Amino acid sequence: MSSSPAADPSMYASRLERVREAMTAQGIDVTLVSVGHDLPYLTGYLAMPLERVTMLVLPRDGEATLVVPQLEAPRVVEQPGAFAIRPWSETSDPIALIAELAGSPATAAIGDQMWARFLVELLPSLPNTKFSRAVDVIGPLRIVKDAAEIAALQAAADAADRVAAQLHAGEIALAGRTEAAVSADISARLIAEGHDVVNFAIVASAANAASPHHHASDKVIADGEIVLCDFGGTMNGYCSDITRCVHLGEPPADIAEAYAVLHEAQAAAVAAGTVGTPAEEVDRTARRIIRDAGFGDYFIHRTGHGIGMEEHEDPYIVEGNGAPLAAGHAYSVEPGIYVPGRWGMRLEDIVVATDSGPQPLNRANHDLVVLG
Numbered sequence: 534m535s536s537s538p539a540a541d542p543s544m545y546a547s548r549l550e551r552v553r554e555a556m557t558a559q560g561i562d563v564t565l566v567s568v569g570h571d572l573p574y575l576t577g578y579l580a581m582p583l584e585r586v587t588m589l590v591l592p593r594d595g596e597a598t599l600v601v602p603q604l605e606a607p608r609v610v611e612q613p614g615a616f617a618i619r620p621w622s623e624t625s626d627p628i629a630l631i632a633e634l635a636g637s638p639a640t641a642a643i644g645d646q647m648w649a650r651f652l653v654e655l656l657p658s659l660p661n662t663k664f665s666r667a668v669d670v671i672g673p674l675r676i677v678k679d680a681a682e683i684a685a686l687q688a689a690a691d692a693a694d695r696v697a698a699q700l701h702a703g704e705i706a707l708a709g710r711t712e713a714a715v716s717a718d719i720s721a722r723l724i725a726e727g728h729d730v731v732n733f734a735i736v737a738s739a740a741n742a743a744s745p746h747h748h749a750s751d752k753v754i755a756d757g758e759i760v761l762c763d764f765g766g767t768m769n770g771y772c773s774d775i776t777r778c779v780h781l782g783e784p785p786a787d788i789a790e791a792y793a794v795l796h797e798a799q800a801a802a803v804a805a806g807t808v809g810t811p812a813e814e815v816d817r818t819a820r821r822i823i824r825d826a827g828f829g830d831y832f833i834h835r836t837g838h839g840i841g842m843e844e845h846e847d848p849y850i851v852e853g854n855g856a857p858l859a860a861g862h863a864y865s866v867e868p869g870i871y872v873p874g875r876w877g878m879r880l881e882d883i884v885v886a887t888d889s890g891p892q893p894l895n896r897a898n899h900d901l902v903v904l905g
Contacts, residue, residue: 549575556591559642562592563593563642564667565589565643566589566591567587572644585604588627591616597616598634599618600627600634601621603621632659639662643664643665676848678861679861685770689767689768692768693773700719701898707781715760720734729767735749740874742778742878743871745871747761759784760778761778762777777902780902788876791872795880796880798822803866803884803891810858812854816835819866820852834869837866841863859886860887863884863886865883866881867881
């Protein structure tokens with residue numbers, strides 16, 4: 534399991550204090566965080582998704598305590614001044630301990646990814662507590678990346694770019710290999726370039742590329758086909774995500790023309806991501822260009838998603854999200870065109886909104902590179 538990069542305990546203490554401030558503003562007495570990425574954001578520890586409960590108990594007034602299975606406790610890096618660690622043994626009752634630490638809260642915020650079984654077990658011990666979602670408390674903090682987080686995202690993006698450059702240079706054999714074999718090759722290269730974990734490596738050729746989340750198959754890639762490669766992983770606790778397409782041999786006119794539209798739409802959407810611009814306007818920018826070129830029905834997903842410790846998180850770049858972009862927001866810009874039964878294409882970068890304008894983290898060649 535990948536965890537957050539090592540940091541000064543004061544960073545976690547500061548984050549916990551900011552959560553307490555948000556709790557005060559929202560009238561939350563205690564925040565309970567279990568599995569998921571809110572936990573490493575606040576403590577540096579990424580809990581394994583086990584049947585044994587792990588829970589950060591964060592009272593609005595009082596010491597934060599990480600309740601953790603005794604056999605997992607050695608994996609927790611202590612952060613003096615930020616939180617205490619309370620290991621529980623196999624024969625003890627961790628739910629009772631969590632309820633005791635929580636006190637008798639009128640309101641509690643629960644992490645989105647907490648297993649339902651833990652909440653169901655906890656409810657009888659907190660019968661007078663009103664529960665709400667912790668994302669409303671922690672989410673506004675996590676969505677704005679600080680300088681260290683942006684540096685971590687940049688390092689992960691640089692590593693993904695190096696693999697994309699290998700793809701463009703023809704160093705990753707395509708023709709005559711299965712999509713699955715190429716996916717495994719890309720995955721190995723991500724690890725070699727410094728990633729701790731590969732989160733996905735989509736390889737989709739010809740008509741398979743019309744399925745945006747195609748699972749790399751035993752289909753053999755052939756000359757004359759477009760090949761879509763969308764890959765990313767986790768490196769020092771933060772994620773990468775990039776999509777590039779190549780064509781084996783000169784592309785036919787319809788693919789070349791569509792890719793020119795896609796390239797224009799992606800570049801315009803990147804440029805549109807200025808501080809204060811609604812997230813949905815970035816989506817509209819890409820969609821307008823693709824629609825005006827006659828491909829509107831073939832762009833079937835949102836333009837992007839936030840990224841950080843998770844591959845997909847806020848802010849989502851989609852119609853209906855009128856929230857303005859703020860400095861420190863990190864997100865993908867990945868419009869696509871997918872013609873069922875024929876071909877598909879997507880072009881993706883990670884971008885950070887800054888006061889001086891959008892900062893793309895990926896710099897690998899954006900062209901439809903011709904190989905072979």
